[in-house]
Amino acid sequence: MLLALVTIFLVQTWLVYTDPVGRESAPLTAEASRGQELWHAHNCQSCHQVYGFGGFLGPDLTNAANQLTDERLSVVLTSGTDVMPAFHMSSEERAAVRTFLVELDLTGQGQVRAADAMSPRTLFESLFRGTATPDEPILEREERGLTILLEKNCIDCHLPNVGSAYRAADMTRMSGRLGRDGLAAILAAGVPGKAMPVFVLPTPDIDAIHAALDHLEGHGDTVRAGFENAGSGALGALFALPWFEYPRPAEQPAPTSPTPTDS
Template sequence: MISPPDRFSFTRGQVLLLLAGCFLSLSVVAYSDYPREEVRAMAPEARRGLEVWRNNNCQACHQIHGFGGFHGPDLTNRLTPDVLDAELIQVILTGQGRMPAFEFPDEDLDALMAWLRWINDSGRAQPEPLQALNGPIASMHFKELIALADERELVTITGSAQEGLELWTTMQCGTCHRAFQAGLLREPDLTAAATDRSFENLSRFLAEGSGRMPATPLDDNQVRTLVAFLQWVADHRSNLFELNLELTQHEPFRWSDLPWFEYR
């Protein structure tokens, strides 16, 4: 028995023509959308930094505007005005995680930093996070959010978690570790699903510090209340996240803000 023909079926030639059209359209977008602002000319020192980058095959692990390897982070906007050259130089000289230590002379390091700063000015590799239009003070953010959730009868915090919230607020942890997003200097969201919030892990980080985070000695009971608070937020994340969008009045997403291949 022969089934009736599908009125929406395509021939092989039509499918290939459609794919070719999609590829051509993407090519037009990728190669005709220039940076929205004029990029300053590359200084001689920055050009030497580009040579250092190429000669040491940095692109095998790192990306610039998404192009390169994926063993390490995209470094397009690694050196923003808020970040010191010394922070990245320390990582290069001592290594970090899977990245080995490199021995570069000072002039090569200075040139590489100059080039990465030039790259930072060339555009954004990823869209900037949507900013809060009317957000609370960072150190008080969770306290105000949870108070609003309690007022709306969505969730109520009690016991050790409540004590942890008070400690979090008093120590102003939210100044660096922002609610449901990375901090200004990439401090992690400690309520995210993949975060290790165990007593042992948090105790170690507080006792020893890590990166820009200084050592912050707390007794075991205080650490346990922080663990209880962070876990409570993680458990109620869906409710608090939606309420947080209302509290902070985040600016709307706009397709025009995407950095369509701004690097040139």
């Protein structure tokens, strides 16, 4: 018996000390270490988890890097959000934090809280497509606009219930109020000081976005009701979760990086 226990102990010890995961994963690069210092200095972990450990005010950031556009990270680290404080980081500090998050992402898998939930963008897409009828199909231009709205992550911030962390305007009530030119102006300039990025887009794309927003406004009641139901039903905490905690459909293009609004 004793011999068996000693043998098990020795085998276990050997396994632990020869564990390839801990040993072969490269140490952080100099820039990532700088990012890690900032991470500690600003106490990010008091609100954010890594591998599920840490505070629960903000999301787990273990695998956030591959889904976080530069623009988004920049805005968050300079202006903060309603809940997260503004750290006013310089571009050099932001780059270091990004490198840290990128290298952190390579070390393993964090906890995806919403593995089974439908993400707001998936819901949005299906509600949008659900508005098509034989009499009124979705036109080619509207379809193109929908693709851009999804590609550029507009829906992540512009939820119909204004429930995203950014409190951005309801996307089902934009087109009439702003008109095509108002929309073009906002896309070209962003909203300085707010989370609204600059989007440099060719005219046909702006027209397509406008067409899609117009279609959306025409079916606003249906789309808003769809979000309302999802928010109060089985998908309960749907809107409380940050966008990157949802699984991304495989065919969905990776988020693009719009031009930063600040530097």
